[in-house]
Structures are given as structure tokens and as C-alpha cells.
Amino acid sequence: MLLSMEHLNKEYPNGKLAVDDFNLQVGRGEFICFIGTSGSGKTTTMRMINRMLNQTSGTIKINGKDIAKMDPVKLRRSIGYVIQNVGLMPHMTIKENIEIVPKLLGWSKEKRAKQAVKMIDLAQLPQEMLNRYPGELSGGQQQRIGVVRALAADQDIILMDEPFGALDPITRESLQELVKRLQEDLGKTFIFVTHDMDEALHLATRVVIMSHGKQVQVDTPDNILRHPANEFVTNLIGEERLIRAQPNILSVSQIMLKNPAAITPDKTLDDAIDLMHSRRVDTLLVTNAEGVLEGYVDLDDINRITDVTTPVSRFTNREVFYVQASSLIGDTVDRILKQGVKNVPVVDAKKHLVGIVTRTALVDIVYDALRGAPATDEEPASPINADIHAAATHEGGESSQ
Amino acid sequence: MIHFLQTYGMQLISKTGQHLYISAAALGLGVIVAVPLGILLTRMKHGANAVITLAGVLQTIPAMALLAMMIPIFGIGSTPAIVALFIYSLLPILRNTYLGMEGVSPAVRDAAKGMGMTWWQSMVRAEIPLAAPVIMSGVRLSATYVIAWATLASYIGAGGLGDFIFNGLNLYRSDLILGGSIPVIILALVVDYLLGRLEATVTPRELR
Numbered sequence: 001m002l003l004s005m006e007h008l009n010k011e012y013p014n015g016k017l018a019v020d021d022f023n024l025q026v027g028r029g030e031f032i033c034f035i036g037t038s039g040s041g042k043t044t045t046m047r048m049i050n051r052m053l054n055q056t057s058g059t060i061k062i063n064g065k066d067i068a069k070m071d072p073v074k075l076r077r078s079i080g081y082v083i084q085n086v087g088l089m090p091h092m093t094i095k096e097n098i099e100i101v102p103k104l105l106g107w108s109k110e111k112r113a114k115q116a117v118k119m120i121d122l123a124q125l126p127q128e129m130l131n132r133y134p135g136e137l138s139g140g141q142q143q144r145i146g147v148v149r150a151l152a153a154d155q156d157i158i159l160m161d162e163p164f165g166a167l168d169p170i171t172r173e174s175l176q177e178l179v180k181r182l183q184e185d186l187g188k189t190f191i192f193v194t195h196d197m198d199e200a201l202h203l204a205t206r207v208v209i210m211s212h213g214k215q216v217q218v219d220t221p222d223n224i225l226r227h228p229a230n231e232f233v234t235n236l237i238g239e240e241r242l243i244r245a246q247p248n249i250l251s252v253s254q255i256m257l258k259n260p261a262a263i264t265p266d267k268t269l270d271d272a273i274d275l276m277h278s279r280r281v282d283t284l285l286v287t288n289a290e291g292v293l294e295g296y297v298d299l300d301d302i303n304r305i306t307d308v309t310t311p312v313s314r315f316t317n318r319e320v321f322y323v324q325a326s327s328l329i330g331d332t333v334d335r336i337l338k339q340g341v342k343n344v345p346v347v348d349a350k351k352h353l354v355g356i357v358t359r360t361a362l363v364d365i366v367y368d369a370l371r372g373a374p375a376t377d378e379e380p381a382s383p384i385n386a387d388i389h390a391a392a393t394h395e396g397g398e399s400s401q
Numbered sequence: 402m403i404h405f406l407q408t409y410g411m412q413l414i415s416k417t418g419q420h421l422y423i424s425a426a427a428l429g430l431g432v433i434v435a436v437p438l439g440i441l442l443t444r445m446k447h448g449a450n451a452v453i454t455l456a457g458v459l460q461t462i463p464a465m466a467l468l469a470m471m472i473p474i475f476g477i478g479s480t481p482a483i484v485a486l487f488i489y490s491l492l493p494i495l496r497n498t499y500l501g502m503e504g505v506s507p508a509v510r511d512a513a514k515g516m517g518m519t520w521w522q523s524m525v526r527a528e529i530p531l532a533a534p535v536i537m538s539g540v541r542l543s544a545t546y547v548i549a550w551a552t553l554a555s556y557i558g559a560g561g562l563g564d565f566i567f568n569g570l571n572l573y574r575s576d577l578i579l580g581g582s583i584p585v586i587i588l589a590l591v592v593d594y595l596l597g598r599l600e601a602t603v604t605p606r607e608l609r
Contacts, residue, residue: 087512
């Protein structure tokens with residue numbers, strides 16, 4: 001483990017427990033987001049990693065070494081650090097800013113200059129900017145510099161404290177792409193504090209949801225969307241986001257009807273008609289004795305046959321469109337709807353029939369997902385914050401009981 | 402005018418030298434004491450008010466009285482004058498240093514520490530350069546005060562351009578009074594201008 005945090009506690013002098021038994025193991029290249037309401041202890045926890053704060057009890061190890069036994073100044077030089085208010089030195093040029101940590105580490109002038117050029121390329125900014133001052137750059141450009149400055153001395157772990165909180169949504173998105181790229185291409189490990197759920201779900205490989213100093217849920221974004229640990233998490237994510245996420249996290253097996261009307265090929269036309277009548281359907285799926293899907297029979301086809309003893313196999317339509325039970329709805333919905341069929345059989349990995357998806361069930365999901373989206377477009381006034389507030393109110397209500 | 406310079410020219414130069422020496426020594430001491438003290442005060446919130454108030458109280462003692470009070474301790478001559486003027490120079494420098502350091506954005510301080518600067522590195526590379534313009538304007542203000550008040554130092558035998566003025570008053574000769582006060586004014590203006598230039602140089606291009 002690159003970073004291991006065990007039984008961390010942080011108690012303030014007034015006896016308030018800011019962080020309560022925090023445990024986390026972080027592997028190399030992970031992107032961990034700490035998310036929670038204000039006062040949840042997320043920033044406090046992050047700041048203990050580079051000893052900007054010291055824990056009351058518990059241990060933090062980096063590469064197996066206890067950081068409490070390390071020189072805090074050396075430790076901080078080995079960990080990237082990005083804060084919300086950018087924290088660029090206003091009296092230094094961009095080049096000087098990028099070179100701060102390399103200079104502290106005693107790199108040669110040539111090596112530093114080379115690194116500065118490399119970093120500004122990484123930030124996708126023109127090299128002429130190296131000689132400008134931070135005040136001459138836009139907020140987004142400043143934070144790009146802030147991000148690459150944290151990598152300038154080849155730090156493995158980068159701590160970020162709500163780095164994009166003050167940026168407009170479009171700039172924020174481009175900055176998110178930048179850090180995502182740094183994590184994926186360079187294998188950097190990020191500990192990222194945010195209160196923006198979209199940001200956390202988009203960037204993180206794992207999300208740590210915190211409330212009142214405790215970890216409420218630690219899991220991948222998908223699993224958090226699929227199984228929110230409790231009502232607090234649901235509120236924090238927001239109903240809308242859960243619905244919108246459905247096509248991407250629900251699998252076909254979760255919306256299919258089980259026990260579809262099916263018949264074996266050796267049965268007769270008479271049996272088929274009886275079954276259709278009793279199940280009140282106009283299509284039957286045909287499976288062999290082992291339950292493997294072979295095709296379907298349609299009422300239209302049956303009408304043309306006069307002999308009621310004809311076996312089903314004779315008029316089975318073998319060109320059947322089916323989907324895998326484990327596939328995600330988002331991936332299959334287009335294909336299903338474009339086929340223009342009313343029902344789609346669902347099979348498992350060995351093509352055994354396990355269920356059926358009706359067009360109605362699909363359309364419901366698609367419309368829910370669509371309805372989730374326009375609602376946020378109508379309210380650009382930060383739906384994220386609204387969610388957090390809702391969660392906070394809810395939380396407050398709980399604790400007062 | 403020419404007659405005055407012919408008669409007192411040499412004396413004028415040496416008195417101006419004395420005046421400059423007393424002022425520079427007092428201001429130099431003031432900077433050496435007040436700047437570190439001001440920085441120290443930003444680290445101890447509780448003491449800050451008390452110390453700045455005390456410096457303010459010292460500032461209110463009449464200049465003449467303060468100079469006179471130095472005689473029992475240091476005798477007469479330039480030493481008591483330098484000490485008294487030093488005390489006067491403290492407040493503006495102290496207050497501006499304190500305000501300048503307080504004005505450094507917490508984000509800068511946090512970033513400096515978080516990137517692994519030691520306390521000293523953070524001071525020298527980040528905080529003092531950013532506070533420098535404010536500190537310098539305090540030094541400039543002190544310099545003007547000190548040069549003006551150094552005139553009174555003549556009264557306790559420290560010499561300087563005040564000698565001309567006091568002689569002129571005693572002998573009722575306006576040429577001596579003007580011969581002393583005009584150079585003081587010029588001196589104050591020139592020093593203020595030069596320190597102003599210095600202030601502009603230490604101001605980061607970004608903050609101008």
C-alpha cells in the first residue's frame with residue numbers, strides 16, 4: 001500500500017472529535033475523493049497526510065514508513081499540495097512558482113528550467129506564460145499551474161483541497177480532465193477533497209463519504225450509486241443523480257420479468273395456442289429441454305397453419321434478438337429500442353433463457369433518466385449545493401432526535 | 402544667499418552630515434528593532450495590541466521632553482539624540498510591519514508551508530517580500546519624522562542643522578534660521594523620494 005491510514009483520530013482542544021477512527025488503504029494510482037458536508041472532517045483528514053495537522057492518535061504510513069517519525073518539511077516536499085485559493089506566490093513568475101519545490105530540494109538551475117517547461121506543457125499552457133506573473137493569468141490558468149506545480153518535483157501523492165471550488169463550471173470541467181489525465185497517464189495518486197458530488201463520482205476510483213468525522217461509506221462511484229449505505233448518502237447523492245445514473249449502473253437482469261412464456265420445440269401447435277391463451281400473450285419463446293433459447297413463435301405465423309398437431313419446431317422463428325442478463329441497460333437500450341420489437345428475451349452466459357425485457361419497462365427507465373437531466377438545466381443555481389444542504393438538514397434533524 | 406554660503410558653506414556641509422548621521426543611525430536602529438518585532442507580533446496575537454499601544458504611548462511624549470529625559474541617562478551629545486529619535490521611529494515601522502505581515506494572504510502562507518518551506522524560508526521567500534511595500538512605507542514615514550525631529554537634537558548638544566536654527570533664534574537672525582530649515586526640508590524631501598524609489602523596487606511587479 002502506498003498510503004495507509006489506521007485508526008486516525010483528531011481531537012480539538014475543546015474536546016470536539018473532528019476525525020473519528022478513520023481507516024483507509026490507498027494503492028498507487030488511485031484517485032480518492034473525500035466528500036462530505038462542511039465540518040465532516042474531510043479536509044482535516046487530508047491535512048494530516050502531509051502533517052499540516054498532527055493526529056491525536058492513530059498512524060499514517062507512506063510506503064510502510066510512519067510519517068510521524070519523518071521530518072515534516074521533508075515529508076511535505078515529497079507530497080504535492082494544491083489548495084482552493086490557488087496559493088501561487090503573487091510576487092513570483094509562473095516559472096519561479098513551478099520551481100519552488102525543486103529549488104527547495106536543491107535541483108540545478110538547468111534541471112529546474114527543463115522541468116518548468118515540461119510542467120507548463122503538461123498544463124497545456126503556452127511556454128511564454130512562464131515569464132508572466134500569476135495575476136496576469138485567468139483563474140483557470142492559475143489553477144492549472146497550481147496543479148502541475150504540485151507535480152514539479154515528481155511527487156507520487158498529490159493532496160488537493162477543493163481545488164476547483166471557486167471556478168466556473170466549464171473551467172472546472174477542463175481542470176477535472178487535466179487531473180484525471182495526470183492520474184491515468186502518469187499513475188499519480190490523488191487525495192481529493194470536494195463537496196461536489198458530480199466531481200467526486202466523475203474523478204474518483206473510490207469515494208470516501210464522511211459525516212461528523214466518521215466514514216459513512218467507502219466504495220467505488222458505481223457501487224455508491226448502486227447501493228447507497230444509508231439515507232445520508234442517498235441525500236448527499238441526490239434523487240435526481242441516482243435516477244440519471246440508472247441506465248449506467250442497472251443491469252438488464254434487474255429490470256427483466258422472470259418466468260417468461262416459453263415452450264419446448266416438441267410441443268404441438270395446439271399446446272402453443274393454449275399456452276398463449278392462458279398467459280395472454282401473442283409470442284412464445286422456444287427453448288430446448290435444457291432451457292437454451294432457440295427462437296420464438298408468433299401468433300401471426302400460427303394463423304397460417306391448419307394442422308393443430310404440427311410440432312412447434314416447424315414454425316419456430318430462429319432469428320431471435322436477445323440480450324445478456326449481465327449487460328448494462330445503458331449499453332443495450334439503444335439496440336433494443338431500434339430493433340422495434342415489443343419484448344426482448346434475456347439469456348445468461350450459456351444462452352439459457354432467464355427472463356424477458358418489455359419495451360414498457362425500458363421506456364420507463366429512459367424517460368426517468370431524461371427527466372432527471374432537464375430538471376438540473378432549469379436550475380443552474382448549484383444543484384450540488386442544494387443536495388448538500390438537503391443532506392445537512394436531514395443530518396441535523398437526525399442528531400436532534 | 403551667496404554671501405551666506407561663502408560664510409557658512411563649510412559649516413553647512415558638516416552640520417548636514419551630522420544631521421544625516423543622527424537621523425540615519427536612529428532610523429537604522431528603528432528598522433533593526435521594529436521589523437523583527439513586528440513580525441514576531443504577528444505570531445503572538447495577544448501581545449500584539451499591548452506592544453503597539455506601548456509604542457503609541459512613547460510616540461505621544463513631546464519631542465523636547467523625550468530629548469531632555471535622555472540627558473540623565475546618556476549625558477549630552479549625539480547618543481541621547483539617536484536613542485530618543487530611535488524611539489520615535491519605532492511606531493510607524495512596527496505598525497506597518499505588523500499590518501503588512503498580517504495582510505499576506507493565508508493561502509500563500511498555507512501553500513508555502515504545505516510545499517515544504519521551513520519557517521525561515523516561508524518568511525524570506527514569501528511573506529516578507531509580499532509585506533515589503535507596506536513595511537517600506539512605514540520606514541519612509543519614520544524617516545521623514547526623524548529628519549524633522551533631529552533638528553531639536555541640537556538642543557541637547559548633538560549638533561546637526563538645528564544648530565543654525567537655534568543660533569538664528571537666539572541671535573534673531575532670519576538668514577541663519579532659513580539656512581538651517583531649508584536644508585532640513587530639502588533633506589527630508591530627498592530622503593522621502595529615494596525611499597519611495599526603493600519602495601517601488603521592492604514592490605512585486607504584480608502588486609503595483
